[in-house]
Amino acid sequence: MAHSAPGKHYRKGISLVKLFEMFPDNETAEQWFVESRWPDGIRCAYCDSENVNTKASHKTMPYRCNCCKKRFSVKTNSLMHASNISYQKWVIAVYLVTTSLKGVSSMKLHRDLDITQKSAWYMLQRIRAFYIETHEPFEGENEVDESYFGGKEANKHAKDKLNAGRGVVGKTAVVGVKNRDTNKVQAEVVDRTDKETLQGFVVENTTPDSVVYTDEARAYSGLPREHEAVGHSVGEFVREQAHTNGLESFWAMLKRGYAGTYHHISPKHLHRYVDEFSGRHNVRPLDTIDQMAAIVHRAAGKRLPYQELIA
Numbered sequence: 001m002a003h004s005a006p007g008k009h010y011r012k013g014i015s016l017v018k019l020f021e022m023f024p025d026n027e028t029a030e031q032w033f034v035e036s037r038w039p040d041g042i043r044c045a046y047c048d049s050e051n052v053n054t055k056a057s058h059k060t061m062p063y064r065c066n067c068c069k070k071r072f073s074v075k076t077n078s079l080m081h082a083s084n085i086s087y088q089k090w091v092i093a094v095y096l097v098t099t100s101l102k103g104v105s106s107m108k109l110h111r112d113l114d115i116t117q118k119s120a121w122y123m124l125q126r127i128r129a130f131y132i133e134t135h136e137p138f139e140g141e142n143e144v145d146e147s148y149f150g151g152k153e154a155n156k157h158a159k160d161k162l163n164a165g166r167g168v169v170g171k172t173a174v175v176g177v178k179n180r181d182t183n184k185v186q187a188e189v190v191d192r193t194d195k196e197t198l199q200g201f202v203v204e205n206t207t208p209d210s211v212v213y214t215d216e217a218r219a220y221s222g223l224p225r226e227h228e229a230v231g232h233s234v235g236e237f238v239r240e241q242a243h244t245n246g247l248e249s250f251w252a253m254l255k256r257g258y259a260g261t262y263h264h265i266s267p268k269h270l271h272r273y274v275d276e277f278s279g280r281h282n283v284r285p286l287d288t289i290d291q292m293a294a295i296v297h298r299a300a301g302k303r304l305p306y307q308e309l310i311a
């Protein structure tokens with residue numbers, strides 16, 4: 001386990017035992033949040049000034065800005081804004097989301113951290129929101145494919161059945177693109193899988209000179225990219241390059257999380273889980289502690305109010 005196969009990145013993980021050695025108390029956890037948020041020194045959480053008094057003796061707001069005169073802590077305008085949950089619990093939550101490939105349910109976090117399920121749900125939604133990184137459109141060779149999530153028609157009461165005769169009815173569609181060079185994935189929940197929607201997704205997420213492989217769905221014909229389609233429906237053998245197998249493992253992980261961890265994700269919230277899973281997929285080559293720090297760093301200066309989430 002110590003060294004990976006040639007050509008593979010060696011990623012440093014953190015065991016649960018190691019995590020508690022690293023963060024035995026709130027102080028060590030707070031210090032880590034400070035260093036992750038401000039790697040070049042503490043700045044004001046309100047006006048970004050470097051002129052900060054860090055010697056102010058205040059229990060929950062240890063810093064005071066010499067410019068705007070406001071008091072703040074590392075929680076202010078961050079992932080943990082106005083949260084009463086301790087720093088140590090926040091570190092554990094970030095760790096669990098980072099290392100649980102199938103995701104973490106609010107029920108599990110509620111039990112593991114000894115907090116209410118409502119608090120656990122809010123923590124998870126906040127961590128998810130800052131998991132995804134924005135990125136440039138993909139270059140080179142890309143695979144594009146769709147997958148479907150949601151209620152099986154066979155399990156529904158007769159009156160709820162949509163009876164349109166296709167497997168995708170009543171499900172929520174997700175379209176994804178995977179770059180063959182970087183292995184990064186971008187995926188999005190879509191209202192429909194027509195030509196305009198799917199091609200719009202591809203155009204937005206790939207550069208004009210990139211190559212795109214899809215299945216032979218008619219929705220992709222005329223795609224303004226160098227494009228090759230392969231038909232799995234007719235049992236065509238996978239040609240050397242033209243396949244979309246790369247996305248299969250991503251869909252499989254998302255489906256396992258969907259079925260096993262979250263049981264039922266409402267279509268309204270599905271995009272957050274898709275973001276979480278693609279975010280986790282894309283940072284996998286990084287060491288665990290760097291994945292954790294990236295979430296904290298990305299959330300700096302931002303907040304996600306509870307009201308906004310339930311709206």
Ligand SMILES: [Zn+2]
Nearest residue numbers: 044047065068
């Ligand atoms: Zn300030």
